[in-house]
Amino acid sequence: MHRSATPQRRWYGLVLSIVLLCVLSVIAVLGTRWAIDRAGVPLPTTPWGPACAVTAGDEQIQLDRDQARRATTAAVAADQGEDSPVQAPDTSDVPDAAMDVLENGPEEDAGPSLSCRSTKNPDLEVEEELEPSGLKPRAQNLKDGIEEVYTEPSLGGYEPGGYDTGHGEGSAHYDGRAIDAFFRPVSEENRRSGWVMAHWLIAHAPDYEIDVIIFDDRIWSTYYPSMGWRDYDADPDNEILRHLDHVHVDVQAGEEDPGHA
Template sequence: MTEQTQERRRPNRGPLPGLVLFVVIAGSLVLIGAGLFSGQLSRGGLLPWNGDCTVSTADGEVGLDREEAKLATTAVALSAQGMAAPDTSDLDPSVVRRLAEGPPEDAGASLSCRGSVREDVPEQQPTATGLTPRAELVRESMTDVFGEQSLGGFAPGGVDQGHQEGSTHYEGRAIDIFFRPVSEENRRDGWMLAHWLVAHAEDLDIQYVIFDDQVWSARSSRGQWQDYRASDPGNEILRHLDHVHVDVVRGGTD
């Protein structure tokens, strides 16, 4: 038998070993990716490909871009008052349902948005209403959607007492919106407003939203609601159980 014949009879391994190696590596990457994905969700973080905002629904986390979040929160607020609402047929129905009804077991946060603070806004002084122009715009924008509300934390000429030291209320940058008495229904109404404020925070230069033992900060890139630690845990006002607090950025060297 010639050397050439022996060469022809050698087993032809072809690309099979390389293909097997590729499958093993690809499978490992899938498992690693799944672990990272579930780990990110378990930590409550906003996924980078999941949009600017997320809504916790019965079917899991649903990502929205900021325009969708503004549309959804405005639509449910207007619908709750029996007013004509914008079309939300392009949105996931579970998102609109959760924002309208809240979590079934207990009122609480359902929508979160990534924080964002503009660096080029000028510092402002209070106007005749006792609010800075930015805070006044927040008040007007809320009224356009939610109608007349029970407001506090500001007054013509400003306020200089009734709040904690260093409060943004003393600078005319904060508004309190009351939902009294503290009840399940009023908490759900308060969360409807809180979600709307978070969704519109970028447009309105909102810095903080505080409600129901929770705080959202525009300075948090993750945009998650965090536990709010009141100086007196026994005081429902300091815990913001009976009102939503919203304040705007100072501007300048803020």
């Protein structure tokens, strides 16, 4: 009797372990959502399902990558009005609530509304040569992409020959991988326009091999692909370090080619 009961007890133990794991997972998810709601930032995307999500009030609207690309491009076009170099693409399949918050921002306060997950591309190699602008080829490609959808954007953070001072230690600016898009002076209107660009960047992150985006005390990166926008700690008295007046974006560095190590 003792030998026949042992497998049954083991089975019960396995079931109880699975149930306990499920309960702990639910508690973790609910706890994360509570913390995010208190922080006032959009929910992160899950590692499964659609790549992007728009937070509109208490509603989370999931979008696939193509919808997010088209929705954010339409928001860029709307933000620029008649000066926009691109026409708004068809967004009839994107819920009105999502388009409204992407174009106008949350009613009570400008801030992040779209979050997308994106991972590093393991096939990228390190780029050595600078373009005449002072940017590496991937960053130059991003600059060209921004200039295709924006009329005379105020871009900086690079110069012919490259930067070697003026930024924090280890900055991607020194490597020719970073661009700053300025929205000055710091104001509610420019803040909302900055978030329109930040959302366009996050929606197009895989297209331009984007690695990090920083704006308005928030940071997104491929290091934590499902966490969305996180708090960015900087000197509270320094608008530049807090990235209140500009959207910072850098592209992936790539990996050394093992054959040339």
